[in-house]
Amino acid sequence: MYIRMLVLACAGLALSGCATIIEGTTQSVSVNTPPAAGAQCKLQSSEGVWYVTTPGSVTVHKTKNNLDVTCTKDGFADASQSVQPHFNGATVGNVLAGGLIGMGVDAASGANYTYPDEINVPMKPSAPSVASNPPAPAADAASAPASSAAAAPSAGAAPAAAPASSPSI
Numbered sequence: 001m002y003i004r005m006l007v008l009a010c011a012g013l014a015l016s017g018c019a020t021i022i023e024g025t026t027q028s029v030s031v032n033t034p035p036a037a038g039a040q041c042k043l044q045s046s047e048g049v050w051y052v053t054t055p056g057s058v059t060v061h062k063t064k065n066n067l068d069v070t071c072t073k074d075g076f077a078d079a080s081q082s083v084q085p086h087f088n089g090a091t092v093g094n095v096l097a098g099g100l101i102g103m104g105v106d107a108a109s110g111a112n113y114t115y116p117d118e119i120n121v122p123m124k125p126s127a128p129s130v131a132s133n134p135p136a137p138a139a140d141a142a143s144a145p146a147s148s149a150a151a152a153p154s155a156g157a158a159p160a161a162a163p164a165s166s167p168s169i
Contacts, residue, residue: 030057032121043060062115067115086113086114
């Protein structure tokens with residue numbers, strides 16, 4: 001009876017992934033966008049798409065592929081960052097326990113990788129757009145109104161002579 005339980009326990013250990021059991025296939029990551037709190041961020045990997053408002057946390061599925069983070073906020077230039085996963089040491093337990101199948105489970109589930117717990121995506125204020133701050137109109141001689149001195153004769157000046165008429169035939 002004890003031998004059966006021991007064999008069953010060993011088989012269960014060998015057939016399951018150590019990191020999958022210990023670490024799980026998901027991970028919570030915090031996202032910050034200094035100095036722009038309140039940015040809308042999209043996190044995307046081969047396992048899915050997640051959204052978070054900064055500063056905030058979101059639970060993502062772990063994978064061996066990068067986690068691409070794109071953040072937007074009015075008044076700031078869009079910012080992107082690609083976050084590389086790191087190999088998780090819990091998978092080494094499979095080697096020690098002789099569980100090659102467990103290593104395969106960890107690799108297939110992505111549990112043998114982790115992302116940094118905190119992701120910082122710095123944002124820079126955007127330059128003011130021309131549409132929001134139109135330049136002041138330039139004053140030029142062609143568009144300036146005629147001065148009153150040029151438009152009307154000065155006081156005491158003789159009126160301009162009328163053009164001579166040609167004699168009629």
